[in-house]
Amino acid sequence: MYSLNETHDPKLTSWVESANEAMSDFPIQNLPFAVFRRHGSNEPFRGGVAIGTQILDLVAAGGQLNGLDPAVAEAASQERLNRLMALGPAAWSALRMVLSQALRSGSATRDRLRGCLVTQAEAEYRVPARIGDFTDFYTSIHHATNVGRLFRPENPLLPNYQWLPIGYHGRCSSIGVSGQRFHRPLGQLKPPDMAEPVLGPSRRVDYELELGLYVGPGNEPGERIALDDAEAHVFGISLLNDWSARDIQAWEYQPLGPFLAKSFATTVSPWIVTLEALTPYRVAWSRPEEHPRPLHYLDSTANRQAGAFDITLEVLLQTASMQSAQVAPQRVSLGNFHHAFWTVAQMVTHHTVNGCNLQPGDLLATGTQSGPNETEMGALIELTQGGKRPIRLANGEHRTFLEDGDSVVIRGWCEREGRPRIGFGEVVGTLLPARD
Numbered sequence: 001m002y003s004l005n006e007t008h009d010p011k012l013t014s015w016v017e018s019a020n021e022a023m024s025d026f027p028i029q030n031l032p033f034a035v036f037r038r039h040g041s042n043e044p045f046r047g048g049v050a051i052g053t054q055i056l057d058l059v060a061a062g063g064q065l066n067g068l069d070p071a072v073a074e075a076a077s078q079e080r081l082n083r084l085m086a087l088g089p090a091a092w093s094a095l096r097m098v099l100s101q102a103l104r105s106g107s108a109t110r111d112r113l114r115g116c117l118v119t120q121a122e123a124e125y126r127v128p129a130r131i132g133d134f135t136d137f138y139t140s141i142h143h144a145t146n147v148g149r150l151f152r153p154e155n156p157l158l159p160n161y162q163w164l165p166i167g168y169h170g171r172c173s174s175i176g177v178s179g180q181r182f183h184r185p186l187g188q189l190k191p192p193d194m195a196e197p198v199l200g201p202s203r204r205v206d207y208e209l210e211l212g213l214y215v216g217p218g219n220e221p222g223e224r225i226a227l228d229d230a231e232a233h234v235f236g237i238s239l240l241n242d243w244s245a246r247d248i249q250a251w252e253y254q255p256l257g258p259f260l261a262k263s264f265a266t267t268v269s270p271w272i273v274t275l276e277a278l279t280p281y282r283v284a285w286s287r288p289e290e291h292p293r294p295l296h297y298l299d300s301t302a303n304r305q306a307g308a309f310d311i312t313l314e315v316l317l318q319t320a321s322m323q324s325a326q327v328a329p330q331r332v333s334l335g336n337f338h339h340a341f342w343t344v345a346q347m348v349t350h351h352t353v354n355g356c357n358l359q360p361g362d363l364l365a366t367g368t369q370s371g372p373n374e375t376e377m378g379a380l381i382e383l384t385q386g387g388k389r390p391i392r393l394a395n396g397e398h399r400t401f402l403e404d405g406d407s408v409v410i411r412g413w414c415e416r417e418g419r420p421r422i423g424f425g426e427v428v429g430t431l432l433p434a435r436d
Helices: 058-064 070-076 082-087 089-103 110-116 141-151 227-233 246-252 301-306 320-324 344-352
Strands: 033-038 046-051 054-057 117-119 123-125 134-137 167-169 175-177 180-183 186-189 198-201 209-215 234-241 266-268 312-318 330-336 363-365 407-416 419-432
Touching: 046 058, 054 058, 054 110, 058 070, 058 110, 070 082, 070 089, 082 089, 110 117, 167 344, 175 180, 186 246, 209 312, 209 344, 227 234, 227 301, 227 344, 234 344, 234 407, 234 419, 266 419, 344 363
Parallel strands: 134 363, 175 266, 180 419
Antiparallel strands: 033 046, 033 123, 046 054, 054 117, 134 167, 186 198, 209 234, 209 363, 234 266, 312 330, 312 407, 407 419
């Protein structure tokens, strides 16, 4: 785990004035990474760092960042960030330090770097890494219990849940960056009153409030990653929406789990917040007393003391009619990642305990994040009790599941007294009608 250093100093300000605004997602204490270019241009995509409402173009700034290893500067400026992710914590931390010193108030490089800024409103993004593999976990016990109760009222939580981080292998090709627009998926559906399944568009498309973890240095086949070493293999965290077709899922998921119900779209936010930036927002990890202590390979003093992160997570919904009337998205839930039953380190360690090799740029998702209260549920299947209790929106519309034209916005941020607010930006996706 990282230690606090001068980059976390709450007194730091930036010569980029918008970074000093109280509600900015991107103060100088954050400095997340993305891959971008100017919107509508033919420029190559390249690495950038968010500072206030601006992006520091790492190609343009490379020669201006005093004291930075040229190999690190080159890796950070590529069209995908896999090479930077592969370099490991020492290189990431050195890059963060140089960026902090260059962008803080009083920096001698201010005048030279002003020309290296691009306004975020003028940028377009791509998925920041070449994702080789995608694993989706199931780390919220509240979500697992809520959904399990819909199908197994007498036994909502399966016995293995309290012993291991459940996960499945997902599809990489349909992962898109924020702004992704996708068509309502088709698949086999079998309502209870029908003798045979039919092919048709899903009637129960849902969102899932998740975080995504980008793998840094990997491990060799057969090599396990120990729990207290696991975070050295995680470059950072982004927002993620793993869309689901609940009716397709209900018919297909036994005995091998999700398939077409999950592979049609997954949306990630462009910005990756590093674990070092999140250091001040760590919290103790614990679980209810009635649950057993994890097996030894998933337990350590360090993980119990500070293995969790205090990240507030918000979901907002904007219907097509709201968009037409220029009505802002409406909040439908507000939760926190610290409720997760399993930590970032435990996910990585369990993933490799059988000798599975991770690679730079692999994406691990946390699964839907829900809290103990109704207002903290991270998917419509929970909020509407499987479609039985529609939610009412302020404009009078109702939703059980998503309708064509609906956009879902997910936001995340960290706050703590005496510390600046740091955010993750947002991830937005829109459901389009099914294709003919």
